[in-house]
Amino acid sequence: MEVGFVGLGAMGRPMAQHLQRAGHRLHLWARRPESVAPFAGTGAVVHATPAELAAATDVAFTIITTSEDVERVALGEGGFVEGVRPGWVHVDMSTIAPGTTRRIAAALAARGAAMLDAPVSGGSVAAEAGTVAMMVGGDAAVLERVRPLLATFSRAIVHVGGNGAGEVAKACNQMVMVAAIQACAEAMLLAKAHGVDPAKVREALMGGSAASRMLDVMGDRMIRRDFAAGIEARLHHKDFGILMDEAARLGAPLPIAAQVGQQLNALMAQGGAHSDTSSLIRVLERASGRGDA
């Protein structure tokens, strides 16, 4: 199939390669030309605009950082909307505001094209392994049409609801995940304050009701003090901005999410934007004069 891909970062590049290995021809567009360099000589076609990419493809994926950038690629000057034809599908895997998703879906629908919001969880490790978890909003029949493409890099694909529902699930995912990282950091700090080995505490907790994927993975990073970014903390900071906007708009009280957002604000202020989110423990250490931070 002719498959478009925009957003060749730490997540997008390996996903695009999975599509390529499955026999699909890639069509690329990138704001910065160096992003497509890893695909030189692989048969991938580079386009001058998203509109041109859309005209040459059946389906196009995006995985980009901000709501504004996704909206520009889809609906801006030279955007997808100018190149689509009936039956074309936009699969957006970015983590953005559900409202933006719904606006793009409506604009594409007016041209007979469809949109799925299909954000993913699992980080770059899962993207490389082809095992991301995907939460999908949009029409179920459209999902079935593109499912073989999604399955080249997804292990679990859940249809959550209509347009935007995937982004709502992703917002929930980020909230629960970063809260788990923060709770883990607080536990490691409390153990250290008591003079108790945090590694033993993590081991004990993994056997009981407190067990979680983040306690496992991020607890281990905190103990090894490996703060090199899997996913950069600035991206979670961005996600919490969306989350708090939505909570305010909907009148949804989210007390611990709000508190996690404040800790991410502090991490940004302390220069942690490009470090791993496990470095939330350094905010606590700095606040209490403990650790190496």
Place this chain on the structure above:
Amino acid sequence: MEVGFVGLGAMGRPMAQHLQRAGHRLHLWARRPESVAPFAGTGAVVHATPAELAAATDVAFTIITTSEDVERVALGEGGFVEGVRPGWVHVDMSTIAPGTTRRIAAALAARGAAMLDAPVSGGSVAAEAGTVAMMVGGDAAVLERVRPLLATFSRAIVHVGGNGAGEVAKACNQMVMVAAIQACAEAMLLAKAHGVDPAKVREALMGGSAASRMLDVMGDRMIRRDFAAGIEARLHHKDFGILMDEAARLGAPLPIAAQVGQQLNALMAQGGAHSDTSSLIRVLERASGRGDA
């Protein structure tokens, strides 16, 4: 072996029965006589005081609610300390302040007896199944001596450190676990506020980085609106009191634990003391005029 047991509640009763099934003779003491009724006619010996129980046993277990009650049983008038002889071991599985544990350990050591703090995680389901996770503080050699007894109801036994280290790990466990429950409640509320199916959101999240035992178990309870207590919320409220005292004493900033403590305070105020901790979602619903609460 002659084994003492004090604290025959939802956790203690099945644990004592596991010891009995493994061929040990139980020695019981209870503040309220009706607590020992399920053991009538099973060969268990009921004693008039903890001191008398201690004198008749090699090892005694306690699993009681408050720090004060554990201290009274161990060191109060007619307490263990009056009946112990060198080599005797107190295994306290209660969730109490690490400082209380260290005081009891010191008083028993003065008589040649030993103490382990060995709080458990997994709830009454795990206690029945004999699969609790246990986090142990105290002397490693003492742990090895009593390990066969612990193994009758524990799946995972981690030696965390010296006296009190088990309680520190348990405090961390409660903090991480109830934070996960609260994060799950906030996710369910946000999904509902968006008109998205919370059950689909939970399913999607369980496939990715947000996965946790509490999202699985307590998310399911919130969706089914099954708020009958596994472990009563008042017990977690008590644990957070200990946690916040320790944090204040040690100068350990625990921002989301503090926020979870406030939500538990609200749950108590709303009459939720005897309901399951998954009813934290009702505090959010009530605050925002959503749900059936």
